[in-house]
Amino acid sequence: MTVAVGVTGATGQMGRAVIDAASARDDVEVAFAVNRDPEEGAEVAGVPVEPAREFDRLLAERDPDAVVDFTGPASSQNYVAVATEAGVASVVGTTGFDDASEASLRELAEYAPILKASNFGRGVQALLSAVESAIGALPGYDVEVTETHHNRKRDAPSGTAKTILETIEQGREDASLVHGREGEAPREASEIGVHSRRAGTITGEHEVLLAGNHEEVRLTHRAEDRGVFAEGALDAAVWLADREPGWYDFADVVEAER
Known part of the structure; x- marks a missing residue:
């Protein structure tokens, strides 16, 4: 068909x-x-x-x-x-x-x-599954989400980043989103840092960083085309x-x- x-x-x-x-x-x-x-x-x-x-x-x-x-x-x-x-x-x-x-x-x-x-992207579906698993396995770890796109993209954070954040929030009921940081901005235990970058012709990149207990986990998806x-x-x-x-x-x- x-x-x-x-x-x-x-x-x-x-x-x-x-x-x-x-x-x-x-x-x-x-x-x-x-x-x-x-x-x-x-x-x-x-x-x-x-x-x-x-x-x-x-x-x-x-x-x-x-x-x-x-x-x-x-x-x-x-x-x-x-x-x-x-x-x-x-x-x-x-x-x-x-x-x-x-x-x-x-x-x-x-x-x-x-x-x-x-x-x-099918890889993004795999990323979301990995994020869900990591959030459940690392409940006390700090979480930061960074997305990077081309310089003509209008919305920020990206739609994909928002979907990632929704996945994180489902596993962290007390989560509060903090978009960028400036000045005196000590990190709160419940916050999820969100960062948007716009440059050149980058198709799309999303990274979730989980850090704690003297270790870090980085989950990344990069679209090349x-x-x-x-x-x-x-x-x-x-x-x-x-x-x-x-x-x-x-x-x-x-x-x-x-």
């Missing part, structure tokens, strides 16, 4: 990566690609890029199995709402949603399947295409393969 996907943000870095990855796969085809105000005749990997204002029409005419979205919170919410109304599944890799916006997405999941993930996330998003689209309405995560995809 070949799953047809619509790709939003087609000329962005992740949109391009998704289309490139799809062109090399037998189980996925790009039904259409859209972007806000593309240049006339724009293409990505041979796929014409059409204006975002045509999204409704393209959904109706091309009938994709899923939409893959890596744009921005406002545009993503609009794309998902339109796709949901058409009964089309959505894979959302956009980050930076506030609580109200994410709640709205969850409401839409009552009517069509939506899979939202802060990171589509955006294709890692594109492949994961397409795997998610294939998995999601025939699901019932509901709210899903990339962990569901990975877990189903075990």
Whole structure:
């Protein structure tokens, strides 16, 4: 079975990566690609890029199995709402949603399947499992989380870092997040240090440091190419295409393969 996907943000870095990855796969085809105000005749990997204002029409005419979205919170919410109304599944890799916006997405999941993930790297799923295990095994150790991304990334901490922090907080009920430090800032026993760095073209790196008892443990994930996330998003689209309405995560995809 070949799953047809619509790709939003087609000329962005992740949109391009998704289309490139799809062109090399037998189980996925790009039904259409859209972007806000593309240049006339724009293409990505041979796929014409059409204006975002045509999204409704393209959904109706091309009938994709899923939409893959890596744009921005406002545009993503609009794309998902339109796709949901058409009964089309959505894979959302956009980050930076506030609580109200994410709640709205969850409401839409009552009517069509939506899979939202802060990171589509399979290695990140392994990292989260390792973090959960380490937090449980080292209850008194200090914890610091550092994430590094390219200099154009808007949200901080990254969505992946937030997911890591949620995993830590589940194992540390008294945890309090401290974002960076300045001046006189003695460390409290319950705090989790959070640090965001932005530089150059770094794709993404996340490190969790646990230190205590004269020893330290460092758990690190480093993505070397955006294709890692594109492949994961397409795997998610294939998995999601025939699901019932509901709210899903990339962990569901990975877990189903075990």
